[in-house]
Amino acid sequence: DARVTQTPRDKVTEMGQEVTMRCQPILGHNTVFWYRQTMMQGLELLAYFRNRAPLDDSGMPKDRFSAEMPDATLATLKIQPSEPRDSAVYFCASGLGTGNEQFFGPGTRLTVL
Amino acid sequence: GENVEQHPSTLSVQEGDSAVIKCTYSDSASNYFPWYKQELGKRPQLIIDIRSNVGEKKDQRIAVTLNKTAKHFSLHITETQPEDSAVYFCAASNGFKTIFGAGTRLFVKA
Numbered sequence: 001d002a003r004v005t006q007t008p009r010d011k012v013t014e015m016g017q018e019v020t021m022r023c024q025p026i027l028g029h030n031t032v033f034w035y036r037q038t039m040m041q042g043l044e045l046l047a048y049f050r051n052r053a054p055l056d057d058s059g060m061p062k063d064r065f066s067a068e069m070p071d072a073t074l075a076t077l078k079i080q081p082s083e084p085r086d087s088a089v090y091f092c093a094s095g096l097g098t099g100n101e102q103f104f105g106p107g108t109r110l111t112v113l
Numbered sequence: 114g115e116n117v118e119q120h121p122s123t124l125s126v127q128e129g130d131s132a133v134i135k136c137t138y139s140d141s142a143s144n145y146f147p148w149y150k151q152e153l154g155k156r157p158q159l160i161i162d163i164r165s166n167v168g169e170k171k172d173q174r175i176a177v178t179l180n181k182t183a184k185h186f187s188l189h190i191t192e193t194q195p196e197d198s199a200v201y202f203c204a205a206s207n208g209f210k211t212i213f214g215a216g217t218r219l220f221v222k223a
């Protein structure tokens with residue numbers, strides 16, 4: 001049963017530190033999404049890639065966030081410098097295009113003190 | 114911009130009753146409408162989806178209806194059980210972008 005994996009599962013850091021979150025999409029999926037979820041905001045789309053190319057990162061604060069896909073098996077989301085308001089659960093999801101089911105990873109719970 | 118509105122934000126029902134969650138979308142090019150269930154502390158998972166060429170789809174106790182003319186779709190859960198308690202998200206996709214609703218927190222009281 002193929003699943004999306006994410007590391008780390010939990011991250012506690014101090015304000016100003018760099019945070020890197022990693023995601024391994026399901027083999028064969030060509031589309032990868034990054035979402036942020038807070039108690040009040042639901043699922044907020046940060047960025048997504050198709051065939052490793054960024055298609056839309058309009059939901060991402062550009063000054064501190066960056067997303068990349070170095071290869072088909074790895075997607076990364078970086079925050080530098082981190083701020084307390086970045087505290088949230090970050091989900092990665094993968095799928096076959098955007099008009100089909102998205103398979104979510106377990107999420108990374110980020111706490112910035 | 115395009116958006117998806119979801120109502121209600123919170124829904125409390127008695128075990129055995131039905132629950133209905135409604136969504137409206139603005140992008141008339143949307144043609145795929147999934148529903149995800151997220152239990153506390155877990156990842157969202159697809160429970161049912163519908164495409165624009167179909168008006169209704171059922172899977173055991175859950176069903177989804179779509180009215181493309183009015184641009185709204187609904188999730189129906191019959192004979193609710195305590196394990197149905199979760200947050201439910203609707204979404205609309207135009208094949209290029211998927212937009213999620215804000216979620217409905219469903220409580221099923223035993």
